[in-house]
Amino acid sequence: MKKIIIILVLLQGVLMAEMVKEIKVKDALVPVVFEEGKYIPIVSIQLVFKESGHLSNTKDGLADLSAKLLNEGTAKEGSVGFATKLDAHAVDIGAHVGRESFILEVSALKSEFPYAVERLKELLKDPNYTKEAVDQVKRQKIGWLTQKKGDFDYIAATKLREVLFKGSALARPYNGTLESVESISLEDMKSFITSHLGYNNVIGVVGGDISFDEAQNYMTGILELLPKVEVKEIEAVKASDKKELVITDEDTQQAYIYFAAPFDYSYKEKDQYKAKIAEYLLGGAGFGSRLMEEIRVKRGLTYGAYAHLVRSRTVSYLSGYLQTKLTTQDEAKKLVQEVVDTFVEKGITQKELEDTKKFLLGSEPLRTETLSQRLHRAYNEYYYGRPLGFSKEQLKKIETVTLDEMNTFIKAHKELSDLSFSIVTKKK
Numbered sequence: 001m002k003k004i005i006i007i008l009v010l011l012q013g014v015l016m017a018e019m020v021k022e023i024k025v026k027d028a029l030v031p032v033v034f035e036e037g038k039y040i041p042i043v044s045i046q047l048v049f050k051e052s053g054h055l056s057n058t059k060d061g062l063a064d065l066s067a068k069l070l071n072e073g074t075a076k077e078g079s080v081g082f083a084t085k086l087d088a089h090a091v092d093i094g095a096h097v098g099r100e101s102f103i104l105e106v107s108a109l110k111s112e113f114p115y116a117v118e119r120l121k122e123l124l125k126d127p128n129y130t131k132e133a134v135d136q137v138k139r140q141k142i143g144w145l146t147q148k149k150g151d152f153d154y155i156a157a158t159k160l161r162e163v164l165f166k167g168s169a170l171a172r173p174y175n176g177t178l179e180s181v182e183s184i185s186l187e188d189m190k191s192f193i194t195s196h197l198g199y200n201n202v203i204g205v206v207g208g209d210i211s212f213d214e215a216q217n218y219m220t221g222i223l224e225l226l227p228k229v230e231v232k233e234i235e236a237v238k239a240s241d242k243k244e245l246v247i248t249d250e251d252t253q254q255a256y257i258y259f260a261a262p263f264d265y266s267y268k269e270k271d272q273y274k275a276k277i278a279e280y281l282l283g284g285a286g287f288g289s290r291l292m293e294e295i296r297v298k299r300g301l302t303y304g305a306y307a308h309l310v311r312s313r314t315v316s317y318l319s320g321y322l323q324t325k326l327t328t329q330d331e332a333k334k335l336v337q338e339v340v341d342t343f344v345e346k347g348i349t350q351k352e353l354e355d356t357k358k359f360l361l362g363s364e365p366l367r368t369e370t371l372s373q374r375l376h377r378a379y380n381e382y383y384y385g386r387p388l389g390f391s392k393e394q395l396k397k398i399e400t401v402t403l404d405e406m407n408t409f410i411k412a413h414k415e416l417s418d419l420s421f422s423i424v425t426k427k428k
Contacts, residue, residue: 018378018388023216025199025223032204032219033379034212037371043208044107044372045117045218048379050203052102052196054174055234055314059184061141061176063097066192068137070095070104072128079128079136082119091116093123099174100234100314102196110209117218124225127193134186141181152424153321155248156258160422163244164260168237170315198229203383207375238262239317241418249427255329256424259307259336261318262415267311267384273394273401274409275309277356282343283307283320288355294339295322301332313384318416326426333421341417347407360398 022029054063071094073082086093091108093116108116148154158173165171173180202223206215239262265275283291283306291305307320318340324332368374381390 018374020378020382020388021212023204023219025220026228028200028228030199030202030204030219030223031382032206032212032215033375033382034204034215035207035371035375035378036209036211037207038209040371041110041209042107043110043113043210044105044206045215045222046205047104047197047222048203048205048383049102049104049197050201051100051231051234052201053097053100055099055169056192056196056232057169057172057174058192059176059188060173060180062184062188062192063102063196064175065137065141065181065184066189066196067095067097067102068140069129069133069189070123070127070193072133072136074123074126075128075130076126079133082123082128086116086119089115091119093120099170100312104197107208113210113218117222120222121225124222129186129190131186134189138181138184141176142178145176145178145181152250152252152256153258155250156256156321156422156424159246159248159424160258160260160420163242163246163422164239164317164420165237165315166240168235170237194227195229197226198231199223199226200228201231202226203379205375205379207371234314236313237315239315240420241415242420243418244420246420246422248422248424250424252424252426253326255324255326255332256321257324257329257333257336258319258321258422259333259419260320261340261417261419263309263311263316263318263413264415265309265311265316265413267313267316271397271409272311273397274406275311276360276394277353277398277401277406278348278410278413279307279309280356280360281348281352282318282340285356285359288359290339290343291320291322291336295332295335299331299335301325301328301335305336318419329423329425333423336421337417337419340419344410344414344416347410348403350403353401353403353406357398357401361395364395 018033018035020031020033022031052063057063073079077085089108089112091112093106095104106116106120162171204219239260241262281289283289286292287297291307295301295305296303302322302324305322307318310317310319322332368377377391378388381388
């Protein structure tokens with residue numbers, strides 16, 4: 001049985017390859033990230049609208065509420081009626097947003113996919129632009145925000161963003177506030193959707209038991225329903241190097257410590273593998289990372305301490321967090337600074353590098369074993385302007401990178417020591 005499974009996985013790797021093609025929709029060429037996979041009779045299409053996520057808000061929380069409104073079905077059927085039609089055919093249609101993108105997704109069994117696409121078209125032609133639907137999504141969001149008043153991780157992270165990205169869209173509460181959500185109207189949501197969901201700012205991500213010709217027909221039929229929109233580039237943001245400290249007093253039994261620093265490194269750089277190794281060793285490796293080793297293992301100050309290097313099209317920075325006792329928050333904060341300082345000043349050891357290589361190379365099959373994982377990787381390569389296969393080339397470079405090369409890279413980023421902290425604690 002194991003041999004059969006291994007053979008199937010190998011066949012899957014040979015027969016299924018990602019590709020990016022363009023299709024013509026009206027006056028635009030739409031890129032489509034595509035992979036055909038016939039092993040499971042499921043099909044999915046994602047429509048990823050660029051420059052249309054949280055950072056495009058004109059009111060805090062607007063992008064998220066607009067997505068939620070599209071999850072309320074059609075005006076004719078209503079939320080329940082539309083959902084009932086989808087459930088009867090095991091169809092999923094959903095909308096959600098990230099920082100930079102607005103995503104519409106439809107998925108179903110291959111036999112039901114034509115029906116699924118027709119329902120998506122129905123939704124796009126007749127969104128539930130009613131007072132009842134708007135009131136519903138606003139109630140849900142207000143309930144969520146009310147819960148977040150007692151979520152100390154959320155509070156610490158939000159306060160940190162305010163100082164780290166002061167004066168930019170990233171500093172704002174992009175999920176909204178109670179006041180901003182109350183102020184958002186149906187017209188606001190309609191305007192956001194019609195001005196951001198266009199046939200000329202979309203990337204298609206298609207995978208499953210479907211040919212490219214079939215995918216092209218479905219995509220064209222869907223996208224022809226959309227308007228042409230004005231595409232506004234989201235401005236790049238630089239993280240603050242002012243080493244600020246924000247203390248927020250709450251009725252808490254432990255301290256929530258969030259920290260961040262600038263990372264002067266572009267998503268366009270070709271040696272992303274070096275950032276990946278550095279990230280893993282500093283705070284992403286669990287018990288193999290410096291932060292976990294020094295703060296938990298040696299001193300027992302926390303259950304976990306984590307950090308990662310964010311490298312998106314809009315911003316690049318170090319971000320991390322931990323929780324500790326109220327009595328040890330100062331010690332833990334000081335230790336985070338010391339660990340990062342030492343990491344930047346002295347670099348890593350040969351053993352750390354070899355252990356990291358073994359893990360990253362050995363665990364690679366787990367990151368590409370499913371169709372959705374491979375499509376997500378291919379999409380990222382396209383979105384960040386990298387050639388398909390970039391990730392595989394990076395793995396080869398991980399295998400051959402030397403200790404001197406890694407330490408030269410790490411020591412060149414002394415800005416990582418410019419840490420700002422946001423701590424939620426109990427007033428003394």
